[in-house]
Amino acid sequence: MIAYSEVSAFTSTPGQGNRAGVVLDASALSEAEMRELAAFLGAPETVFVTRMALSRTGPSAVRVRYFTPTQEVDFCGHATLALGLLLAQGGHWRGEALELETLAGRVPLRLLSEAGVPHQVWMQQQRHEVRPLPTTLRTELAEALGIDSRMVHRGLPMAAASTGLWSAFVPLLDPTILDALDPDLERIAMLSAALDVGSVYAYAPMGVSRFAARDFAPLLGIPEDPVTGSAGGALMALLARAGHLPVRGGRACGVIYQGHAIGSPGEVEVEVEMRGVGDVMAVHVGGCAVLEREGIWKRGQG
Incomplete structure (x- = not known):
């Protein structure tokens, strides 16, 4: 027992x-x-x-x-x-x-x-790692999420990243698009396997340091993960590294709101330690x- x-x-x-x-x-x-x-x-x-x-x-x-x-x-x-x-x-x-x-x-x-x-x-x-994703995948990833590629944000990073578990990060224009996603889970699983990632993580800006997100991990047996700490840390580090988060005193902080679309809202707080421009030293996630x-x-x- x-x-x-x-x-x-x-x-x-x-x-x-x-x-x-x-x-x-x-x-x-x-x-x-x-x-x-x-x-x-x-x-x-x-x-x-x-x-x-x-x-x-x-x-x-x-x-x-x-x-x-x-x-x-x-x-x-x-x-x-x-x-x-x-x-x-x-x-x-x-x-x-x-x-x-x-x-x-x-x-x-x-x-x-x-x-x-x-x-x-x-x-x-764990140490933040990044792998670039070719822009040619933008249409395929968008279609797997059930949207047109024009709804993908061109100014935010689309990449694979990890702080312990790899995800493919897909930026969208706004949270309204995020909430209305109609994912093809079989296609997402195939893309995840091809990209050697555990999930496809869609995110959208809500403010300077606030983002909404949804995480689809059918390859791992999870159709949609309500709130994801590992991917949340990897996303904020990705954004800080690319200069999309304010850095004060060597730290970039932000919050990710996830789970609202499936009735399980949660908040992931992230603090990224930076050294210079684009150099991530450590990623801390709390809640x-x-x-x-x-x-x-x-x-x-x-």
Whole structure:
């Protein structure tokens, strides 16, 4: 019997944001059982803690694995945030130095509390990487999203980028177009495979440092991810690198609003550390989370 929790990340309102499964003690689970439990929960991602080495006097480390309902992935932002909240609420973590050991690398976490109550979890994502996408793909990507290529923004970057998980970023002219997308998920899956990315992430400007977004990941078994921390960090770093975000004191900050089109709104806060022009040093992503429910899974249950 394995205890699990379901947590909504990037929101403080139950039923909104992005749902993640969290298993705090998965040390006795096989990979097949992790896959089975992730499929049973049906959340976009479930995070499994396979080793927990916590210390009150020195750095702590937690080894994790992430699974969608169909496969394992190297990293997941919203499940990381959900795990951090549960560790804090359960008294396992009080804000001391903590790193997650993931397949994508080490991910330092930072806890913000208000009046002694855990409020936000921030993660430092992996090194920002970018691959250019040929402009000849603009029409194909637009059609896969169900729009005309004239609705693609020519002044914002269209590229593949990653801070732990690769996505293809497609800029649109405004949020109205974003909300009305009619994606061809089969075509998006084929394009994702051809581009070696996990998702196609469409975004549109809402203000100087505010963007709306939708993330389609059928290749990973997720038709549309409600709110995506890993891609949110990669997008803001991409924009900062291209000079589309104001930089003050070596930092560019912004907010991404995602999930509204499918009734699960959430907010991803991002802070990008910059050195000079176009040189991204670190990407930090933060947000709130709320515990939805807890349960017990019996091996072979689903």
